[in-house]
Amino acid sequence: MSRRRSIMSEQFKEELAKELGFYDKVKQHGWGEITANEAGSMVKRAVQMAEESLRNRDKT
Template identity: 50%
Template sequence: MSRRRGIMSEQLKYEIARELGVDHIVATEGWGAVSSRDCGNMVKKAIELAERGLASRQF
């Protein structure tokens, strides 16, 4: 099976990782070394950002 392309850009993933303090793990060991908990926190943060973006577009 082929891997699907991610919805989040690499830039956004790095930005969120930096905010959550796991960017050093990504830089030294790669995305595979980030814990499941931290990945879940990244997803939560991305959802929050998306919801804020949608809320600001509504009139």
């Protein structure tokens, strides 16, 4: 089975994990150890950031 390419870069995921407070867990145990709730929080925050970026882009 081939691996799917991630939509988010590794750096962006790490930044989100740091912001949301579980980067230490990722660093120690890898991405496979985050909870579904933590993964959902990452997606939610990424969507919020994208929406903010679009709003700011439309203002100019």
